[in-house]
Amino acid sequence: MPGDPELGDELSTAGDRPTQILARFLAETGDRASATREIGLTAIQVWQALSESTGRGRGTEDLAILFTDLVDFSSWALTVGDELALRLLRGVAAATEPTIRDHRGRIVKRLGDGHMAVFGESAAAVDAALETQARIGEVEVDGHRPQIRAGVHCGRPRKVGGDYLGVDVNIAARVADAAGGGEVLVSEPALAGIDTEGLKVKRLRWFRAKGAPRELAVYAVKAGS
Secondary structure: OOOOOOOOOOOOOOOOOHHHHHHHHHHHOOOOOOHHHHHHHHHHHHHHHHHHHHHHOOOOOOEEEEEEEEOOHHHHHHHHOHHHHHHHHHHHHHHHHHHHHHOOOEEEEEOOOEEEEEEOOHHHHHHHHHHHHHHHOOOOEOOEOOOEEEEEEEEOOEEEOOEEEOHHHHHHHHHHHOOOOOOEEEEHHHHOOOOOOOEEEEEOOOOOOOOOOOOOOEEEEEEOO
């Protein structure tokens, strides 16, 4: 059958889209070998294949992947306790999530003290990251001003359920991991889709990360003054 051959497992039915909710319901209903279950999942599988043929499928669409992460949040949270840590996370979410949506991005998942989001173009992802950095500077809890790092990479991740997986997702995460506090790092494939006029762009002299191509160039990008 066309579509996702593993449709029905926990990973492929995660998410809040109608087809994912229905697939999760069918997967959880009755015996795994029941005819009703199999017919229902097959119908959804065919629908997924038709969606892929119209350009909405997984692994065929160019996307910019953004990861954000708070620097040293865990150690700070241990010293101040849950109440202040939660207040900080709410402030960071209020600065980050509307900005991502304003730039036509979609939040794939919240990662405790960070986010993963996807965008239709790398320029929107970088703009969202830079604006988030600026807005994070307005957040303060108990005298603490958080610092966020961000990384952007462009590729064709594989969509499974409500998540994205694959090499390009791993690369984007590694790019973000290499960033310092208040820094936005952008891979060369993502930078290629950006008009850099008005931006400060500097190539990192050294970037090596497990799971990332050795020849991958990464750049620090800042808003121009």
